[in-house]
Amino acid sequence: MKCPYCAKEMIVGRIYEDRYALKWVAEENNKGILNVLPFVKGIKLTPNDISVKVHYCPDCRKFIINQDEIE
DSSP states (O other), X not given: OBOTTTOOBOEEEEEEOSSSOOEEOOGGGOOGGGGGSTTSOOEESOXXXXXXXXXXXXXXXXXXXXXXXXX
């Protein structure tokens, strides 16, 4: 995948969960450590796996996660 910021090739890797599934939460709904609770609205990044595929650009220091690649 090409980086949308600099157009260089990105490195593919994975982010692994530890105890709880990774979840993206909007800043306005951020409850700190309580984000792991089921009633906090967010997008689970690792619903059926313990990792999520991530593209990383070392030049721009950006990570990109495609929601379509989350199973």
